[in-house]
Amino acid sequence: MMDNAARRSEQLPYHYDDPSIMGGQLEYQEKLWEFNQTHPTDQAGKQRLLKEMFAEIGEGCHVETPAHANWGFHHVHMGKGVYCNVNFTCVDDADITIGDWCMFGPNVVIATAGHPVLPILREHHYVYAIPVVIGRNVWVGANVTILPGVTIGDNTVIGAGSVVTHDIPADSVAYGAPCQVVRPIGEQDREYYFKRRKLDVWE
Numbered sequence: 001m002m003d004n005a006a007r008r009s010e011q012l013p014y015h016y017d018d019p020s021i022m023g024g025q026l027e028y029q030e031k032l033w034e035f036n037q038t039h040p041t042d043q044a045g046k047q048r049l050l051k052e053m054f055a056e057i058g059e060g061c062h063v064e065t066p067a068h069a070n071w072g073f074h075h076v077h078m079g080k081g082v083y084c085n086v087n088f089t090c091v092d093d094a095d096i097t098i099g100d101w102c103m104f105g106p107n108v109v110i111a112t113a114g115h116p117v118l119p120i121l122r123e124h125h126y127v128y129a130i131p132v133v134i135g136r137n138v139w140v141g142a143n144v145t146i147l148p149g150v151t152i153g154d155n156t157v158i159g160a161g162s163v164v165t166h167d168i169p170a171d172s173v174a175y176g177a178p179c180q181v182v183r184p185i186g187e188q189d190r191e192y193y194f195k196r197r198k199l200d201v202w203e
Contacts (some may be wrong), residue, residue: 015124138152147163155170158179159176
């Protein structure tokens with residue numbers, strides 16, 4: 001019979017109150033608390049703590065304070081040049097993989113963990129954890145929630161206030177609750193940068 005750690009790694013329901021799983025969480029939370037207390041001018045201190053807290057962090061990443069996580073970002077893998085605005089929240093019981101140059105607005109939640117719908121399972125402290133993957137150069141607007149098991153493709157824009165319940169393909173504009181693809185990114189985005197405002201720069 002599999003223990004709870006093995007069940008978690010297989011993405012099966014497991015008991016979250018198992019000491020073999022919960023051990024070390026308070027130490028990670030302490031580092032997260034220290035990160036959230038850093039002075040705004042202490043960028044070197046913030047970068048040092050991010051490197052200690054993340055599973056992987058690329059060059060040039062910036063996370064505003066306060067930030068929140070179950071494990072102090074222990075399962076978060078972040079590419080280079082990522083920006084996270086205030087109240088970036090990772091329910092990181094499973095891996096969260098974020099590609100290069102992604103941007104996250106305020107109050108974004110990325111949740112890998114959930115509880116079964118069946119009431120008796122919740123009563124007996126069952127939880128599941130399924131990884132989330134976010135591709136390269138994705139822009140996630142303010143107040144977005146990304147749920148367990150979701151993959152978002154490269155270059156996609158997720159509109160503010162969306163609840164992302166399923167995979168979203170690359171090169172798309174998507175929004176809503178539940179989040180749906182509204183249109184592809186294409187020629188109109190080379191002409192207009194916002195609604196009917198014409199783009200006058202190009203790199």
